[in-house]
Amino acid sequence: MRTNRAFKGICVLGGLAYSVYGVAQDRPNIIVFLVDDMGLMDTSVPFLTDDNGQPVRHSLNDWYHTPNMERLAKQGICFSTFYAQSVSSPSRASIMTGQNATRHGVTNWISAESNNRNTFGPPEWNWEGLREDMPTMPKVLQQAGYKTIHIGKAHFGCIGSEGEDPLRLGFDLNIAGSAIGHPGSYYGEWGYGHIKGQKARAVPDLEKYHGTDTFLSEALTIEANREITKAVEEKRPFYLNMSHYAVHSPFQADKRFLSRYTDPDKSEKAKAFATLIEGMDKSLGDIMDQLEKLEIAENTLIFFLGDNGGDAPLGDARGYGSSAPLRGKKGTEFEGGMRVPFIVGWAKPEKKSKIQKRLPIEVGGMQTQLGTIMDIYPTVLSVAGCKVPQNYVLDGFDLKKQLSGKVNRKRPESFLMHFPHAHNGSYFTSYRMGDWKLIYYYRPETPKQPTVSLYNLKNDPEERNELSSTHPDKCKEMIRKMSEQLEKEGALYPVDEQGNELKPFVYF
């Protein structure tokens, strides 16, 4: 564990000043429970809905076992259409800043060691990650008197960068977070990579569990529950970034759950992955239990989410597999690459609760209007009673209305995911606008000849029928609007052989 020795009783940011002590009772505790590489279908909770907004179970919902997500879903509201970025670092930076990847500049996953630039990727992308001068969500909360706790995967910046250390980004406390993006091992017996496994990705701070049979997700949960208890003893509202290394590779089985997964058609890796999911789900339940035991459940708000499209070892990157029936997976331009599970609920719903009146949440609800990973920042600050720092540009929307089960008619039905890199395919921007989705492929080898795909997600949520040739006008309209938004948000673009920026244009 590392704590921020520089932390002082009174802090000032953006004109706000709070006393740290004596404000615990009227503000909620907030937990962002973030699961690495968890896609929309990696759960027994059905998120996909029929035309009437009713959840529909698919076969993957019957394969996975996540009773505690089901418990939270019954107490809160699920989003059928919640967009994240298709890889991890851009999403994490969006949670921390409330900005789109185009704006914070972390458009690709951060390599701990170096600039993770593809051949044609923009040279100036923000490969180092978050900086100390950014008004991150924990920083605003910290300066408003919250105890801010980071547990688990951080990966906010590369080795040697400011963002490498969560304590420089607004956390009072950091357990097990560093520049690494996945664990050297999940096994306590292996010292989480220190004894055996990938040593360069060994998880810090958990020495007391080395050589024991404590699985990584379990160790992080024990640490989290202890820190929650401490914060309560200190009578301080807390913000907990509960950031699991699970369910990212390496797909090492959590033996406590392996006996449940016996489908002979599934690989050993797929079974191990399912145990990672169930172990992560147990963590959610254990924390909810602890909140109840401490009698703070009705004052504690939980945001549960995955950080990018699924990466379950169940098939092809760009076809139908890990996120079926959605198409694609982590790193792709398809819905399976961008849609994540999102549940928000009070740990114990209580109609009469004063604190809950700040943010009424539909119990057992299903919200089909879209939301995005940029919305967490303004929603959390709002419910915590914090103002967004002055002159700060936000791309997210406060989810308050949507969490109550209603439609927010003020938010545009659009989401722009800009990926000027190559991962499971090409340099692209995915742009959702209403029922339509355009995918614009930059073609750096032939810069005057980009290509596009067009889908109607309402009629074709699985992206099977590509419509660009029959709907050229829709393509033109969307390329124009997409370009405007990219420019407005300060996007960087892939470059051609000569280093010229490839700004999108109507080429046909």
Add this chain to the structure above:
Amino acid sequence: MRTNRAFKGICVLGGLAYSVYGVAQDRPNIIVFLVDDMGLMDTSVPFLTDDNGQPVRHSLNDWYHTPNMERLAKQGICFSTFYAQSVSSPSRASIMTGQNATRHGVTNWISAESNNRNTFGPPEWNWEGLREDMPTMPKVLQQAGYKTIHIGKAHFGCIGSEGEDPLRLGFDLNIAGSAIGHPGSYYGEWGYGHIKGQKARAVPDLEKYHGTDTFLSEALTIEANREITKAVEEKRPFYLNMSHYAVHSPFQADKRFLSRYTDPDKSEKAKAFATLIEGMDKSLGDIMDQLEKLEIAENTLIFFLGDNGGDAPLGDARGYGSSAPLRGKKGTEFEGGMRVPFIVGWAKPEKKSKIQKRLPIEVGGMQTQLGTIMDIYPTVLSVAGCKVPQNYVLDGFDLKKQLSGKVNRKRPESFLMHFPHAHNGSYFTSYRMGDWKLIYYYRPETPKQPTVSLYNLKNDPEERNELSSTHPDKCKEMIRKMSEQLEKEGALYPVDEQGNELKPFVYF
């Protein structure tokens, strides 16, 4: 060393029968001196020419030091425009078979362990490599009475395939060849990977040098000279496949030559690479000296070449660097990815030699008409007095006329390089036709929207001015001709998301 115990005195293939003994004096010895990953500019011999066909030195020619290549060039003929495939395995299979990659099916580099298939690469490509039933060049020579010797990198097939073992492909003898494509180490001290380095790529057969300071290129040369001597003692004509692991990565310095390379603007890797080049060049000289010592130089024909575009650690994959002033490098669609050094010469030119009259070679010549890696097979068989097996389809041309310094008006001025995989970029076919070069990019994500580039190599040998938008008719013509040739040669294509083959078509 492993020898082929199945070798018998009389063999029959394709209707030919030869007595093994008593035919040594009237047929030349043949050496194919093949350098791994050596590009056109990795030498002090200038291959590029001006409009009058005169060699022009470029700065890389002054950086490298290859006096023995210069010696061979003075005794024989250089080709300014000799095309190979842009990665190694397709080229090696073309040398062995005389066929284009489209036909032998090894269109990508062979992974020793598995099917090296990209997301959209053709599932059925020949990832296992050469088969025993193919009438390889050494097999035809072997059955015609040649002693066939393989030394160095083989990499003709993956682990467990027929092609893994050179003895199954027509070689009497194999020293240091296996399924690996690069050495675990060049250092004798490291046992070439057995003691230290990449153990899975440890070089076989050279145990006697382990722990000594014998550099790999040197060890292979000592082995080669001993085997040449033996063949002479046995009074048998020999075919030597002198296949250096150099100059492929790992870029480990050959300390014997390091002091020459002091340019402060070059990296340590670039300097190490230059020593790999010079050590390989010393090998050429040592073998030529041995041929003279054994008094067989005037009866021995040497084909010197690289197997694909350069991979020197000198810059960007797709820009100008390792093959400057040519564009691109190994794995790309550009000239720097496909042009290799090619020199053919008698080890000692002698006008009166009967054997040399079979194949008169212009001494000190420069041939500017193109040649290709498929031409070696028919040229070698022709000079050895062997017939091409009956009903065998060849894509190469006998170089006899071109080696004499003349133009062969019967050969089309075209070369088709088909790369339905992704390496340093996209799925593509490069098609040269006269002065023009078309690059057709398959775009599996948008299968109805391929893209093309067009260059005029006569005016623009560095591929700087892309002309497709101003020359649509030339593009159409070339797409049509390219398609015909691909079909004729039995090409496999990238596939789209649904697994449909992406055959080229005129899309505009």
